[in-house]
Amino acid sequence: MANTPDYHWPPMDQRKVIGTSPKRLDGPVKSSGRAKYTSDLKPQGMLFGAYLISPHAHAKVTSIDTSVAEKLPGVKSVYVAAPAGTEMQYQGWEVAAVAATTEEIAREATRKIKVEYEVLPHFVKDEDLASAGANAKQGGERLVGDPDKAFADAEAVSEGHYGIPVVTHCCLEPHGQVIQWMGDSINVWPSTQNVPGYAGDLSQRLQVPATNIKVKMDYIGGGFGSKFNPDAWAIVGANLSKNAGGRPVKLYLERNAEQMIGGNRPSAYAKIKLGGKKDGTITAWQTDSWGTGGFQAVSPGQQPYVFTNLPNIREVRTAVSVNAGTQRAWRAPGNQQASYLTCCAIEDYAHKIGMDPIEVFKLNAQYAPTARIETYRYQLDKAAELADWKKLWRPRGQNGSGPVKRGLGVAIAAWGGAGHAGKARAVINPDGSVAIETGTQDLGTGTRTIITQVAAETFGLPMSQIKLSIGTSELPADGGSGGSSTVGAVSTTTRKSSMNALAKLYEVVAPSLGAQPEELEAVDGHVRVKGSPNKSLTWQAACRKLGSTQIAEMGENVPRSAQAEGLNTQGAAGVQIADVSVDTETGIVKINRYVAVQDCGLVINPKLAESQVFGAIIMGIGTALFEERIMDAQTGRVLNPDMEFYKLAGIADIGNLVVHMDIRPENDKRGVIGLGEPPAIPICAAVGNAVTNAIGVRVPTIPMTPDHVLAALEGRIG
Amino acid sequence: MSSKKDSELPVPPKSGFSRRGFIRGVGIGSGALGTGLLETEAAAAAPATLGPGPVPITLNINGKPVNLTVEPSVTLIDAMRNYLDLTGAKRVCDRATCGACTVIMAGKTVYACTVLAIDAQGKNIETIEGLATGSALHPVSKAFYDNDAQQCGYCTPGFVMACKGFIDEHPSPTEEDVKHGLGGNLCRCGTYMGIRKAVLQAAKEMKGAVKNG
Ligand code: FES
Ligand code: FES
Numbered sequence: 001m002a003n004t005p006d007y008h009w010p011p012m013d014q015r016k017v018i019g020t021s022p023k024r025l026d027g028p029v030k031s032s033g034r035a036k037y038t039s040d041l042k043p044q045g046m047l048f049g050a051y052l053i054s055p056h057a058h059a060k061v062t063s064i065d066t067s068v069a070e071k072l073p074g075v076k077s078v079y080v081a082a083p084a085g086t087e088m089q090y091q092g093w094e095v096a097a098v099a100a101t102t103e104e105i106a107r108e109a110t111r112k113i114k115v116e117y118e119v120l121p122h123f124v125k126d127e128d129l130a131s132a133g134a135n136a137k138q139g140g141e142r143l144v145g146d147p148d149k150a151f152a153d154a155e156a157v158s159e160g161h162y163g164i165p166v167v168t169h170c171c172l173e174p175h176g177q178v179i180q181w182m183g184d185s186i187n188v189w190p191s192t193q194n195v196p197g198y199a200g201d202l203s204q205r206l207q208v209p210a211t212n213i214k215v216k217m218d219y220i221g222g223g224f225g226s227k228f229n230p231d232a233w234a235i236v237g238a239n240l241s242k243n244a245g246g247r248p249v250k251l252y253l254e255r256n257a258e259q260m261i262g263g264n265r266p267s268a269y270a271k272i273k274l275g276g277k278k279d280g281t282i283t284a285w286q287t288d289s290w291g292t293g294g295f296q297a298v299s300p301g302q303q304p305y306v307f308t309n310l311p312n313i314r315e316v317r318t319a320v321s322v323n324a325g326t327q328r329a330w331r332a333p334g335n336q337q338a339s340y341l342t343c344c345a346i347e348d349y350a351h352k353i354g355m356d357p358i359e360v361f362k363l364n365a366q367y368a369p370t371a372r373i374e375t376y377r378y379q380l381d382k383a384a385e386l387a388d389w390k391k392l393w394r395p396r397g398q399n400g401s402g403p404v405k406r407g408l409g410v411a412i413a414a415w416g417g418a419g420h421a422g423k424a425r426a427v428i429n430p431d432g433s434v435a436i437e438t439g440t441q442d443l444g445t446g447t448r449t450i451i452t453q454v455a456a457e458t459f460g461l462p463m464s465q466i467k468l469s470i471g472t473s474e475l476p477a478d479g480g481s482g483g484s485s486t487v488g489a490v491s492t493t494t495r496k497s498s499m500n501a502l503a504k505l506y507e508v509v510a511p512s513l514g515a516q517p518e519e520l521e522a523v524d525g526h527v528r529v530k531g532s533p534n535k536s537l538t539w540q541a542a543c544r545k546l547g548s549t550q551i552a553e554m555g556e557n558v559p560r561s562a563q564a565e566g567l568n569t570q571g572a573a574g575v576q577i578a579d580v581s582v583d584t585e586t587g588i589v590k591i592n593r594y595v596a597v598q599d600c601g602l603v604i605n606p607k608l609a610e611s612q613v614f615g616a617i618i619m620g621i622g623t624a625l626f627e628e629r630i631m632d633a634q635t636g637r638v639l640n641p642d643m644e645f646y647k648l649a650g651i652a653d654i655g656n657l658v659v660h661m662d663i664r665p666e667n668d669k670r671g672v673i674g675l676g677e678p679p680a681i682p683i684c685a686a687v688g689n690a691v692t693n694a695i696g697v698r699v700p701t702i703p704m705t706p707d708h709v710l711a712a713l714e715g716r717i718g
Numbered sequence: 719m720s721s722k723k724d725s726e727l728p729v730p731p732k733s734g735f736s737r738r739g740f741i742r743g744v745g746i747g748s749g750a751l752g753t754g755l756l757e758t759e760a761a762a763a764a765p766a767t768l769g770p771g772p773v774p775i776t777l778n779i780n781g782k783p784v785n786l787t788v789e790p791s792v793t794l795i796d797a798m799r800n801y802l803d804l805t806g807a808k809r810v811c812d813r814a815t816c817g818a819c820t821v822i823m824a825g826k827t828v829y830a831c832t833v834l835a836i837d838a839q840g841k842n843i844e845t846i847e848g849l850a851t852g853s854a855l856h857p858v859s860k861a862f863y864d865n866d867a868q869q870c871g872y873c874t875p876g877f878v879m880a881c882k883g884f885i886d887e888h889p890s891p892t893e894e895d896v897k898h899g900l901g902g903n904l905c906r907c908g909t910y911m912g913i914r915k916a917v918l919q920a921a922k923e924m925k926g927a928v929k930n931g
Contacts, residue, residue: 023863028855030871031862031878033806033846040805048800103800104789172810172818172872172906221808221872222906255811444870444907611866611912618908643811643904651910652897 005499007492008566009602010457012668017457021607025448025463026219035219038189039252041178047076047099049240049251050106051233052113053260054082054093057122057323057636061086061095065114069098072112074105077243081236087120089295090324091637092260094232099240099249122323122636126267126292127163127701132320136290139299139319145312150284154275158352163269163701164340164684166292167627168259169330170648173221175262176233176252181242185212190234191252193223194480196422196439199473202230206238215473223443224619225329226263228480259641263328264629266293268300268337272345278353280360282346282367285310289341290318293327301334305342306376306414307367323636324629329482331619332415332677336684340702343411343685348698351396357410357689358384358393361575368414372573376412379575379597379662383410386658387577387595397696403585406592407694409578411685417600417674418570419488419557420479426455426497428505428551432543434459435467436497440478440490442470445676446608447486451494453604458498460522461539476554484674488568489557491604491672495567497555504551509542569671572678573662574598576617578624578686579655582694584713587706589625589691591655594683599662601673606661613659613679620683622649625703768836775836779804780848790836794828795819797835798845806846806875817903820876820883821845827883829902846875849882858882861920867912873905877913885921893918 012019029035066078081094088095096113100106123135151157177190186208192198195215203210220227237251253262270289276282289300297319304310330336346364350357358380365376384390392408399405424438436455442448448468456463469475479489505527506517513520513536515529528536537545563569579593596613603609626647630639640646684702691704699712769790776783777797786801795812798804798821810818812831819830822844849856855863858881868874877900884899885891891899896917905913 024866024868026871027863027866027868028853028859030868030874031859032850032855033875033878035871036805037808037872039808040799042800042803102789103796104792170906172808172816172870172904174810220870222870224906255813444868607866611869611909614911615869615908618910619906642813643815644813648904648906649908650904651900651913654908654910657911 005503007496007499009671012665015457017453017463018604019606021605022449022453022463024446024608025452026442037173037219037221038178038191038217039173039176039221041189043178043180043248046178046248046250047101047240047244048103048106049097049099049237049249050103050110051094051251051253051257052096052110052115053257054088054091054095056088056117056119057091057124058120059088059117060120061088061115062118063116064096066096068114069109069112072105072109074101075109076100076247077240078109079236079239079243081232090260092257092325094236097236097240097251099244124322124324124631124636125633126290126320126322127269129269129290129318129320135321137297137319137321139317142313142315144310147284147286147312147314150312151273151275151286154284155278156349156353157273157275158345158349159273160345160348160698161269161271161700162341162344164267164337165702166267166629167265167623168629168646169224169226169263169328170259170643170646171222171224171226171262174253174255174258175227175231176250177237178248178250179234179237179241180246180248181238182246184208186238187214187248188234189216190230191220192217192227193220193441193443193482194228195441195471195473196477197228197480198230202234205230205235213473217441217471220441220443223481224331225333225482228482255643256641259646260638261325263330264294264325265330266298266300266327266337267291268341270300270303270341272341274345274349276349280350280353280355280363282307282310282349282364284312286314287341288316290320291337292320292322294324295321296326297321298327300341301338303338303342305335305338306412307342307364308369309367324631324638331616331680335413335415335681339411339413339682340685340688343682344688347409347689347692354395356393358389361410361412371571372414375573375599376575379573379599380410382660382662383575383577383595383597386597386660387579387593389577392579396693399694399696404581404583405694406579406581407690407692409686409689409691409693411576411682411689413574413576413678413681415484415572415674415678415681416570417484417488417572417678418559419492419562419568419672420483420485421557421559422478422489422493423476423554423556424478424490424493424497425476425552425554426494426501428501428543428546430543430546430548430550432540433467434461434465435469436494437469437475438478438490438493439473439475440470440486441481443481445486445612446605447490449608450487450604451490454491454494455498458495459502460524460526484677487604487674488562488672492557492562492565492567493555495555497553500553500555501551504553505542505546509537509545512545513537567671569601569673572598572600572673572675574678574682576682576686578690580687580690580694582691582709584695587709589704589709591621591653593656593658594621594654595658596679597660597662598675598679599667600675600678601670602668603661603663604672606663609661609675610659612675614657616680617657617683618649618654620680621654621687623703624684624687625649625653626705628703773836775839777835777838777843778841779843780845788835790834792835793831794821794833794835794838795830798830804845804847808872808876810872815904816873817880818873818876820879820903822879822883827880846879849878856882857923858885858916858920861916861923862912864919865912865915867909867916869907869909873903877903877905881917881920885917885924889921889925891917891921
């Protein structure tokens with residue numbers, strides 16, 4: 001293109017749609033129950049699938065007989081996923097599946113499959129590293145500076161141990177898909193965070209050309225990091241469909257399987273020692289941490305978290321393998337754990353030297369990445385102000401003489417959040433209609449709404465005039481929605497494709513306005529000459545000049561060069577404070593108030609941003625107070641693969657939430673940064689610190705259940 | 719085993735129809751949702767033998783009778799979703815914990831995963847599909863939209879029906895009432911802040927509508 005348009009975001013004070021809070025576009029269709037999720041679909045001729053999963057934590061299939069199941073009337077196909085000889089490494093491993101004309105028949109048939117197992121020894125508990133033996137694998141060692149000398153010189157040393165267990169994603173819509181494999185082509189309607197990447201993955205696993213695979217998904221009932229690839233169930237479902245002559249098959253996990261194999265967040269445990277000065281400066285950090293990602297060994301994230309430039313560090317990380325379902329990315333992978341371990345250890349150091357933890361966090365922000373130091377200091381002050389910290393915070397053990405103690409705790413978070421690689425197409429039609437087409441997905445984060453806002457801003461049109469298409473593999477590919485990378489990508493691709501399309505339109509209409517194309521702008525439903533508002537055409541009149549030719553222009557986000565364009569970037573910071581009351585007789589923790597201060601660069605829709613932060617905190621409060629996947633050492637089974645005993649936070653459990661989006665000009669000018677993950681990071685740490693502050697002793701292990709709280713009060717865990 | 723212990727087990731239905739796979743009904747959640755479903759089921763058991771194969775039944779859904787043929791073990795949520803394409807209500811926990819399957823039956827909010835379709839016969843069943851006509855939004859749905867009370871939206875239809883049932887019984891709720899009355903529904907995306915506001919807004923609007931109407 002001769003003249004590359006200036007893609008920069010309009011200045012803050014000139015924006016008309018960006019920075020405002022129109023309601024989410026898919027709100028009506030969702031709140032009226034009309035939104036069709038892929039688990040709601042029933043294409044013509046669809047069969048219902050059902051799974052048979054391993055009841056054992058570790059076993060070998062010695063024989064499998066599907067003959068009775070196959071003869072059951074209504075059964076159309078049976079697929080064995082674990083033939084004789086397969087060694088299964090956790091409970092819930094896929095053994096076989098059936099497709100039948102009704103769900104009842106499919107389930108009945110799975111019960112008629114005869115499997116014999118040779119049960120093998122299992123190991124499922126990871127809290128105690130000493131018991132892990134050969135299941136523990138070296139996950140990395142790190143030495144920075146001279147920690148021995150720093151500890152020897154330290155004016156104060158604090159020590160503690162901390163733990164954060166495995167939790168599950170517990171998406172309300174389980175994993176699965178409707179899939180149809182006919183000859184050399186596949187139609188699939190998955191529940192996925194990665195519409196654009198799905199066909200490529202499936203193609204490799206089924207040896208069907210990616211171009212013959214059509215993927216479509218309008219709505220997804222939660223992913224949180226757990227729904228990227230076509231999993232085992234897509235392969236099994238596809239084979240069931242093929243064996244049934246190409247009829248579509250619906251195969252979603254039952255809740256128990258969802259909790260066992262649908263993804264989980266790795267655990268992390270650590271023994272941590274800190275040394276430093278009496279003024280609060282930390283000078284030495286020693287950490288020995290371990291955790292499990294299920295059968296796949298995963299070690300905890302690097303510590304100290306955020307305070308990465310600390311001068312003297314000794315770190316040993318260990319990965320423990322257990323016979324349990326495999327971890328998946330969980331809304332800021334590794335970060336909740338690292339934040340918990342780091343922020344609890346710093347709080348313990350503050351207590352040791354008798355300082356207010358906010359001051360200790362502020363002082364040690366000097367060790368955060370340079371660009372973020374002042375942001376953290378500002379946010380720590382802001383959060384403290386919103387939480388009434390100065391008035392309400394008391395040193396440990398000074399929180400009243402009654403049985404109910406109030407406490408405050410602080411924690412911090414960092415995240416990248418730059419846009420992924422992606423493309424969008426902007427179309428201007430001669431009748432004035434405008435379309436944006438991009439193969440992304442809206443996880444409920446508001447992607448549809450913010451794309452439409454960016455297009456409306458760029459074209460100078462109302463949002464209602466933009467027609468948006470997303471959610472199929474036939475559109476220009478965007479990326480998977482992970483790493484909070486979607487908003488940066490789609491805002492950039494929409495902006496660039498729209499500006500590129502406008503540039504073409506300007507070429508056509510410039511002569512009739514007696515101006516050069518680059519002198520034109522699209523504002524308020526008109527195309528006009530910059531600086532001469534009376535030299536203008538209505539949008540409709542301008543588009544009519546296209547005759548019968550449509551404009552269709554692409555826009556691309558290239559992560560390497562995106563930062564230079566200024567449209568999206570990375571590096572979000574956040575500070576959160578929990579205010580809790582703890583009943584020291586029952587051990588029950590109640591959230592009074594929860595404050596979050598969050599930066600995410602330029603905010604396209606503050607209301608939707610606030611909803612994201614609310615959601616992240618609420619999910620985090622569930623993990624801080626209730627959630628834990630509990631394994632039985634004897635049988636190796638998950639004891640709570642349901643929603644009764646795997647307890648999510650309810651509407652009464654969350655207290656009052658206060659969210660402050662840090663939309664200052666210095667943040668805005670950095671461009672768009674993702675938000676799905678950053679505010680989900682520090683909740684366990686803030687709540688854990690608040691509980692500890694309330695009752696006067698460290699409760700080392702999340703969740704803050706009555707059991708853990710009372711044990712700490714009684715000195716049962718040291 | 720003592721006879722006392724036996725007598726404490728739920729009374730088996732006299733009809734002897736199959737309840738294959740039906741180990742449900744325990745742990746009905748707190749809040750607005752009804753109780754006593756097990757007794758209702760037992761009482762409704764017809765003397766004639768039904769099943770285990772499919773039997774014809776008639777459900778009265780959103781004011782219209784619909785005929786379908788299902789095994790007696792089929793729950794109301796599965797009947798709606800798998801046989802009638804009424805997919806607003808979702809099957810999530812399938813064990814009376816989350817409320818995603820909430821519908822209003824005989825004026826009470828119930829977990830449709832915990833009601834057998836054959837036992838739902840003869841009762842008026844209201845689902846989210848019947849809440850409003852055409853593209854108009856019911857005041858509860860509108861309040862969810864206005865207060866951004868949905869993200870992924872998978873819990874939303876159940877929540878909307880639970881809110882409708884709650885407001886029918888508590889026309890002037892306080893925020894505290896809302897927290898307790900809607901404890902029987904769960905949202906993983908964390909939309910509770912919006913829902914709290916939505917219920918209060920909807921209650922106000924629905925009261926206004928009654929007064930004006
Ligand atoms: S699906 Fe019925 S309560 Fe969860
Ligand atoms: S909006 Fe996603 S579960 Fe409630």
